[in-house]
Every structure is written in structure tokens, then in C-alpha cells.
Amino acid sequence: MTGFNLLTEEWIPVQKQGHFETISLKRLLCNDEEWQLCLSRDDMEMAALQLIVCIVQVVFMPDDEDDLFASYSKPMKEADYEKGILPFMEWFDLLHPEYPFMQCADVKAKDENSKGNTPKNWTSFQKLFVGLPEITSDSPSSKAFFNTVDEINNTWYGEVAIAIFQQATNGFSLGGSKFAVGLKGSMPSTTLIQDSNLRKSIWANVLNKEFLQQNTSLFDGNKNNNPTWVVLPSFDKNKPESAQSIGLLRGLFWQPAKIKLFVDEKQQLSGFLTNPGMSYFEGFWKHPHTPIDEIAFKENKSSKKPFLSLRRDYPVWTEMLSYFYTKNAGQEGASRALVVSHYEQVIGRGKTINLVVGGYVKGGSQESLAARKHELYGISSGWEAQIAEMNMLISYGLDAQKALDYAVYSFGKELNEIRTVRNREQDSNLMKKLKEQTKKHYFAGSESVFHSIMRKLDVNEVSNYKNHFTQLAMVTYDTIFLPYEHDPKLLKAVVAGRRTLTRNLMKIGENN
Known part of the structure; x- marks a missing residue:
């Protein structure tokens, strides 16, 4: 296979009334079908939702409320879809020779190792699936939810794209101190709106440009909006990239590690290649999908991360106020994500809210995983004042x-x-x-x-x-x-x- 473009290929796993299918983003956005995501794990379903939301956010960003309502209410015209994706075609191809999606084209295969015919820097793609056993590791934490290391031995490109995105955005590092974690730190929580079908769920989580301009600095000054697989992050400790200079697209698809998918002699995906090296940035980037402590964000101290994470010793519901509401000025604690504030003001005004909350729970060390949590909370209309x-x-x-x-x-x-x-x-x-x-x-x-x-x-x-x-x-x-x-x-x-x-x-x- 010479290419696999997320803007054109059929990669989104869905189901309706027991009928399972893999569809393209074009079919999803241009038809009003009652699809729901369908993967083997709830965390992967949420990752797929977030990935699609991020793609639509940057490729088809609505200008204002009216534009968003139009997209939410009716399917997109196919001609508009084809026109919208043209400027982004080279950036969302998993196998692009120069700009492979969320990878580094410069990562090359090193000499074969002594155990077989795989390169020395080869890693089983299971490591991309947070919580799956890692064939190349003897660490107990790498087998957090499985008894053997051979639970999966093949996969398809769509699921790999979801896993790469999830690992970089919501997971932990790919190898301890040799690799960095994402813009939100290790294992942050994520909150997203769920609507009546997948198409509407996507638009319920997309923020319009006018709202972003009023509530963020993402469009101020000269932001770097090139994705990290086009312009690499800084791997020089003495020259960290400023979080304040990171644009919307670059931030939503931030990849902190140098990795590249490995296709073997049979043209089958068998794992990925890695080059060790820490990427560096200073400050915090206000991700729209995660609750954030505004006081810690403004203090800008590296020792105090402002992003909310799930706790091992307390269930998800104990943090519900941080998922649904915003703290008053000066109040300590995390406030709801921008996506929830946007929903309240626009699509969800006067409506019921169904909020998906998910994330991973840290274990005793930097790379260990204690649990994964995924909950759906629904509150009837009037929730804003409750x-x-x-x-x-x-x-x-x-x-x-x-x-x-x-x-x-x-x-x-x-x-x-x-x-x-x-x-x-x-x-x-x-x-x-x-x-x-x-x-x-x-x-x-x-x-x-x-x-x-x-x-x-x-x-x-x-x-x-x-x-x-x-x-x-x-x-x-x-x-x-x-x-x-x-x-x-x-x-x-x-x-x-x-x-x-x-x-x-x-x-x-x-x-x-």
C-alpha cells in the first residue's frame, strides 16, 4: 500500500442496529445516518471520537455560531467536503513519504537485532495501544490488562492511526526518560459531548472560530500551525518551543516522540520504529478537551501541571463539578474544558447534556498503568444552573x-x-x-x-x-x-x- 489518507480512506469503525461497517470521513459528514462508533475498547472509541473531532476542527472549522448550527443540522455537501480537504491532503496520510501522519519521516530502520530479522529500533505496535501487552518488554506494567503477550498480532491502518493519536495525546511516554509525553503531561482526562448520532456528536464538539478568538490566544500573533510531522518539535533542551506559539492544528495533533510505522517485506504493518530523544517546550497549551486549573495555568510553573487527571483512589464522579462547571475567579481546582463551555453557549443551549469522561490512571511509576476509566454522564436541561x-x-x-x-x-x-x-x-x-x-x-x-x-x-x-x-x-x-x-x-x-x-x-x- 502506497498511502492511507484519513481524509479519503474508509477507516472509521461504526455500527447501527447490529450492522457493522468501516466508513470514510466523507460518508460520515455528508450523510445523516445513525452511526455510532464501534471498537473493541471504550477508551479506543473515545480516542476515535476525539481524533475525528480534531480533524474536523482544523479542516472544516465553522466561522461562527450560525455556520456551526448549519453544519450540525444538515449533512455537508460532497462538493464542499472535497473542496475543504484539498489544503490538508498531504498532512493526514499515514504512509506519506515526507509527512506521514503523526510520525517522523527521518526515522530509519537500524541494523537487525540478534533475536530475528527486525531492526534494532523496532517496537511492537502493541505499545501504541495503551494497556496492551508489549512483546518487546519484560516489564509487568506493559501487560497491565492481559496475561500473555500475543493477544493481537495484526491490525488495520485506521486503528493504528487512532492508537498513535491516543498515545501521543492522552497516554504516557513511549520509553521512560528517553521520550517526552504530550502537551498535557502524562495521562490527562478527556471530556467530550455525545449526541444522538456520530455525525452530530462530531459537530457538538467542534468549536467555532469566533468562540476560539474570544476565549483563547490561538489566533493571536504568528502561531506555528504546522503539524509536528512537518516541522518537528524542538529536541534541544536549551531551545524549547514556547507553548504560547503553538497553533491549533499543531497543538491538537502534537506528537512528542520520533516514531515511524514499519512495513515489512510482505507489505504488512508489523510495528513501528523509534528514535530516542526528548522533545522540549515551555509553558502550557490550553487544550480544549481537558478540564484545567486556571490558577495553575496562569502561574505557569512546570512543577504544577494544570490539567486534570483521573485518580486511582477516587471514582470519576467525585470530580463531576470540574467536568461540567467553571470555577469562580480565584477559586482553586480544575474547571470544565472549553468544549463544554462552548456546548453550553451554542449547540447545547437549553438542552440535555451527555458527557463522556475518560482517561488512564497512573500506577506507581512514570510508565505504569493502574487502570483505565470511561464514564458517560447525562444531565437534563437546566444543568447549567445546577x-x-x-x-x-x-x-x-x-x-x-x-x-x-x-x-x-x-x-x-x-x-x-x-x-x-x-x-x-x-x-x-x-x-x-x-x-x-x-x-x-x-x-x-x-x-x-x-x-x-x-x-x-x-x-x-x-x-x-x-x-x-x-x-x-x-x-x-x-x-x-x-x-x-x-x-x-x-x-x-x-x-x-x-x-x-x-x-x-x-x-x-x-x-x-
Whole structure:
């Protein structure tokens, strides 16, 4: 194959009513069909959505609200599509000889290694799929979700394009300290709007030029808007690229690493080639798809990243305020992404919002992966003014978990498992284990509880929903401590903990 252009080829995997097909971007935008994305993993589906959104954002950017509404409401004319893609044809071809999409044409195959006939700088393309086992690595973290290293042995160009984009935009580095991460740092969260079908979902996430001019500096001055596979990032530590000089296209498709797909003698894609080397930039680039801490962004300190990431010890719903709402000036914490603000003001004005939230959770080291999370939250019309109610709902869920902590503490006190050493209380190993178990069990169950509340949420009756969390807390306590009730020596401690739990659960919401 001599070329694979994302603007012309059929690469988007979709389904409708059980019918599966791979379609082109032209067919998607120029027809009003009820397609939905369909890949084997939810994170890859979200990556595909984000990739398509980014392509449409730069190739067919609407001038203003009216232009956006027109694109959202009716399919594009094929003649307009063909005219729109002409200036970008060379930049979205995976196999272009000079400008391969999100790759570096200068990366060459090095001498064959001692283990076979692959180049020394060859890497299995599984490394591009975050969380898949990496054939060329012995690290346990490279096999985060699989038991063997041969789960996949071939793929198609469309999926590889999605994986390259996802790895560079939302993943971690390709090889530790020898490789840089993307503009948002390692494993940032992403928020995107989901509409009734894929075509409308795309336009619901595309920002019009007038909005971008009013809310960003992306069109100020002389921005570098060449993609990184046309003009490479700086790989000189002493001459970092300024984030303030990065244009919209360059930023949305930022590739921090030197990689190139490797096509073998049989013309089959078998992996990719890499050249080690850190790319450098200074400052922060305001990505439109990720919640951001405005205070940290303005302070511009490299030690304090402003982009929101998902947490290992807390479920996604605990950060909902950062996904849906904007903090007041001077308030700490992350505010919603630009794409959500744009939706509220334009396409979503007075409408229900369905927000997809996704991302990866860091493990103990720079390259380790603890989990991947992907959730869809829907709120009915009027959600824009419901920040107080949503805050109350979240506080119910968190306060119930805190009540469990107090209950475990009471259990430990009764057993003398919590001792005072040098005026400081110290947990025994048993207590540390019980605290971890109850917290993990409660938060695991809280996801389904929160979603069930959101499906029938009545903001005028928010206080009634605290019972969902108190019941979950009681069930969690009984599940963890039931085995201890059979021991007469422990039964008194179990009862003391349950009494403390009940007392604190009753207090939830008293100050609201």
C-alpha cells in the first residue's frame, strides 16, 4: 500500500442496529445516518471520537455560531467536503513519504537485532495501544490488562492511526526518560459531548472560530500551525518551543516522540520504529478537551501541571463539578474544558447534556498503568444552573465514605488496634488493611449508585438521594465486617463501629 489518507480512506469503525461497517470521513459528514462508533475498547472509541473531532476542527472549522448550527443540522455537501480537504491532503496520510501522519519521516530502520530479522529500533505496535501487552518488554506494567503477550498480532491502518493519536495525546511516554509525553503531561482526562448520532456528536464538539478568538490566544500573533510531522518539535533542551506559539492544528495533533510505522517485506504493518530523544517546550497549551486549573495555568510553573487527571483512589464522579462547571475567579481546582463551555453557549443551549469522561490512571511509576476509566454522564436541561445541587450530591457520596472511615476507627479503638505513639495515633496492619478494603469496596459500588441517581435525577429533591449512599455504606460495612461477628472477642468492636457509622450517616446533609 502506497498511502492511507484519513481524509479519503474508509477507516472509521461504526455500527447501527447490529450492522457493522468501516466508513470514510466523507460518508460520515455528508450523510445523516445513525452511526455510532464501534471498537473493541471504550477508551479506543473515545480516542476515535476525539481524533475525528480534531480533524474536523482544523479542516472544516465553522466561522461562527450560525455556520456551526448549519453544519450540525444538515449533512455537508460532497462538493464542499472535497473542496475543504484539498489544503490538508498531504498532512493526514499515514504512509506519506515526507509527512506521514503523526510520525517522523527521518526515522530509519537500524541494523537487525540478534533475536530475528527486525531492526534494532523496532517496537511492537502493541505499545501504541495503551494497556496492551508489549512483546518487546519484560516489564509487568506493559501487560497491565492481559496475561500473555500475543493477544493481537495484526491490525488495520485506521486503528493504528487512532492508537498513535491516543498515545501521543492522552497516554504516557513511549520509553521512560528517553521520550517526552504530550502537551498535557502524562495521562490527562478527556471530556467530550455525545449526541444522538456520530455525525452530530462530531459537530457538538467542534468549536467555532469566533468562540476560539474570544476565549483563547490561538489566533493571536504568528502561531506555528504546522503539524509536528512537518516541522518537528524542538529536541534541544536549551531551545524549547514556547507553548504560547503553538497553533491549533499543531497543538491538537502534537506528537512528542520520533516514531515511524514499519512495513515489512510482505507489505504488512508489523510495528513501528523509534528514535530516542526528548522533545522540549515551555509553558502550557490550553487544550480544549481537558478540564484545567486556571490558577495553575496562569502561574505557569512546570512543577504544577494544570490539567486534570483521573485518580486511582477516587471514582470519576467525585470530580463531576470540574467536568461540567467553571470555577469562580480565584477559586482553586480544575474547571470544565472549553468544549463544554462552548456546548453550553451554542449547540447545547437549553438542552440535555451527555458527557463522556475518560482517561488512564497512573500506577506507581512514570510508565505504569493502574487502570483505565470511561464514564458517560447525562444531565437534563437546566444543568447549567445546577452546580449547588450537584455539589450537594457529591458531598453526600463523599461524606458517606468518611463515615465509614470513622466506623473503622471505632472498631480499631475498641480492639486497641490503634495506639498512641509519641502523641500520634498509629494504625496496626489490620486497621490499614480494613480501611483500604472498605474504601475500595464502597467506591466500587458507588459508580452504579451514582449512575442510577443521574438517570432519574430531580434537582428539586436532591436531599432524598443521600439514602442511596447511606445504604451503600451500611452494606459495605456489613460485607467487610461480617466475618468478625462470629468471634465473640470481635463482636463488641463490630457493634461499636456500626454504631459510629449509623450516627455519622444520620448527620449527612445537616449543614446543607
